[in-house]
Amino acid sequence: MFEGFDPVLLARIQFAFTVSFHFFFPAFTIGLASFLAVLNGLHLATGRQVYRTLFQYWVKIFAVSFAMGVVSGIVMSYQFGTNWSVFSDRTGPILGPMMAYEVLSAFFLEAGFLGVMLFGLNRVGKGLHMFATLMVAIGTLGSAFWILSVNSWMHTPAGYGVAANGQFVPEDWWAIVFNPSFPYRLAHTVLAAYLTTAFVVGGVGALHLLRDRHNAAARTMFSMALWMATVVAPAQIFMGDAHGLNTLEHQPMKIAAMEGHFETNRDGGMPLTLFGIPDMEAGRMRNAISIPQVGSLILTHSLDGEVRGLDQFPREDWPNVWIVFFTFRIMVGIGFAMLGIGLWSLVRRFRGSIYEDRWLQRAAVAMAPSGFAAVLAGWMTTEVGRQPYTVYGLLRTAESHSPVAASAVGTSLLAFIVVYFVVFGAGIYYILRTMGKAPSVFETGPDPREPIRTAGITPGPAMDVADGAVAGARTGA
Template sequence: MFDGFDPVLLARFQFAFTISFHIVFPAFTIGLASFLAVLNGLWLATGRRVYLTTFQSWLKIFAVSFAMGVVSGIVMSYQFGTNWSVYADKTGPILGPMMAYEVLSAFFLEAGFLGVMLFGLNRVGKGLHFFATLMVAVGTLGSAFWILSVNSWMQTPAGYAVAANGQFIPEDWWAIVFNPSFPYRLAHMVLAAYLTTAFVVGAVGAFHLLRDRGNASARLMFSMALWMATIVAPLQIMAGDAHGLNTLEHQPAKVAAMEGHFETNRDGGMPLTLFGIPDMEAGTMRGAIAIPEIGSLILTHEIGGVVKGLNEFPREDWPNVWVVFFTFRIMVAIGFAMLGIGVWSLWRRYKGSIYDAPWLQRAMVAMGPMGFVAVLCGWITTEVGRQPFTVYGLLRTSESHSPIAASAVGTSLVAFIVVYFVVFGAGTFYILRHMRQAPNVFEEGLNPREPIRTAGLTPGPAMEPGDAVTQPL
């Protein structure tokens, strides 16, 4: 069935497919674990039931997302042995220990305290339960630390030597772990995870506010998410700028592809190309819509700064400009849209009508999945931009794959597609269905002008005096 196909291309498609499914779950659970820790801490500090209700609602979603992230990650690790055994052999002395550190120091921390976080509230006490929730949040950040260090080393290798058998062996573990692009990539990814989670939480809150403006938990979610968007979106843009400057220094061909920059600008600054059609064969940008000089200003912080074009590099070392150029622009556009939502919410807060803004709420619902789109586009930009290398400048993708037939890779690819859509489709359906269920909490006095609808809720023995509050966030 797959005779005549390139096994390397099929293996790349397979890894791209599985990692595209996988990355959305860690991007969500990193931010959601921190959100849950904050909710738990606020509940302990204030005694307000709305924090506990919101915590319990999102805890179920976290559990399912965490499980799907673990399963999809295990599948990816097997591909190193099946499809990329040469790569695994050559990079094993460096990447193997780092992956082990991630399991020992981060994943075990998450997994060890996850059960207490999920089921221990009424068994171990509030303080220990809060500590477990914090440890899960720390564990997710620890996993991000090690995984991004591994990926960053593949982008900007450092601290290694090459043995006689072609293996990369460690010489300086500090230089390996904290390689040149790692701090920028870590900051960029963690901020992306927080933004992704904020817009999902905000979209759910906005969805329920459009149905019932008095829902206390929906108000809490909407307000907290918008504060996160307002604070983190500009930080993310600054982190992205710093990451871009670092990439220009260490991976200039990738930046040239991101900007659709074929010819080095020797007379005047490089324009900022907003849109165009890359023509890789002719080495030019067709129908470009560009702003003169601004590209150089952004990349070099000088109006006339020189930026190498792709024609300065051998053709066989070019990444796919089409993919990198457009995914980068989608990511940036979403980032500025998030910034716009944050500014809009500040204006509504200033007017005192953050909960009476149906168009802002509709915009938040529409932006709910956009964080995942931005993460995927950013990851594609990073990984496709590294091509044609698995270890940038040192090990080519064509030299990294296993001696395996195209039919075997293609068959497993089809199996992955079928199983993933069934299993993860079911999990996603459950999450979306749970998000549609309005979290209810009995709280009086949220808005004297508009009493909360409390159909089916009456105060009883389970309701404590501390459950009544005066204002949500």
């Protein structure tokens, strides 16, 4: 069935498919674990029931997402042995211990305290439950630390030597772990995870506000999520620029592909190409829409700064410019759209009408999945831009593959596609169904009508307060 297919290409498609599924869940759970810790802390500090309600609402979603992330991650690890055994053998002395550190430190921390966080709310003390929630949040960040250190080393290898058998061996663990691109990649990815979670939480809050603008829990999560978007989106744009400058220093060919920069600019600055059609055969950008000199200004902080084009590198080393060029623009476009939503919400917040702007709420619902699209586009930009290497400049992808026939790789790829869509489709359906149920709160703390009165909205029956307590409240998950 797969005769004539390239087994290396099939193996790359298989890994790309499985890692794309996997990437969705950590991108969500990293931010959601921190959000749960904040909710738990606010409940302890203020005593407001709304924060406990939101904690209980989102912790169920976190549990399912975390489980699917673990399962999809295990599947990926098997592929290193089945499809990429040469890569595993060559890089094992360096990457193996780092993956073990992730399991022994971060994953054990997450798994060890997960049960207490999920089921201990009414079974252990509030302080212990808060500690467990914090440990899960720290564990997710720890996992991100080690996994991104491994990935960054593949892009900017450092602190290694080469043994007689061709294996990469450690010489300086500090240089290996904190390799040149790691700090930028870690900050960029964690901020992306926080934005992804913020827009999911904000979209769910907006959905329930469109259905019932008096829902106190929906108002709280909508407000908190938009505060996060307002603060983190500009920080992410700044960090993205810093990451780009680091990439220009260590992977200039990737930057050239991202910018569609085929010819080195020697007479004047490099333009910023907003859109165009990369022509790899001709080595040029067709139908380009660009802004003169702005590309040089961004990358070199000079209007006439020289930026190396793809013509400075062997053609056999070029990545797929089509994929890198367009996925980079998708990521950046979504980032600026997130910034726009954050600024829009800030204006409405200062005007006291953030809960009444139906168009803002509709936009938040539409933007709910935007973080996932951005992290997937960013991952494709990064990983395709590293090609044709698995370890940049040292080990080619074609040399990393196992001696496995195309039929075996293709058959397992089809099996993965079927199983993933059935199993993970069911999990995602459950998550979406849970999100579709409105959170309700029996507020015994400060009067939940107060922000509604401030905005000039008449409280509904479910918000009536008598003798300092809510007389009626909606029930539900």
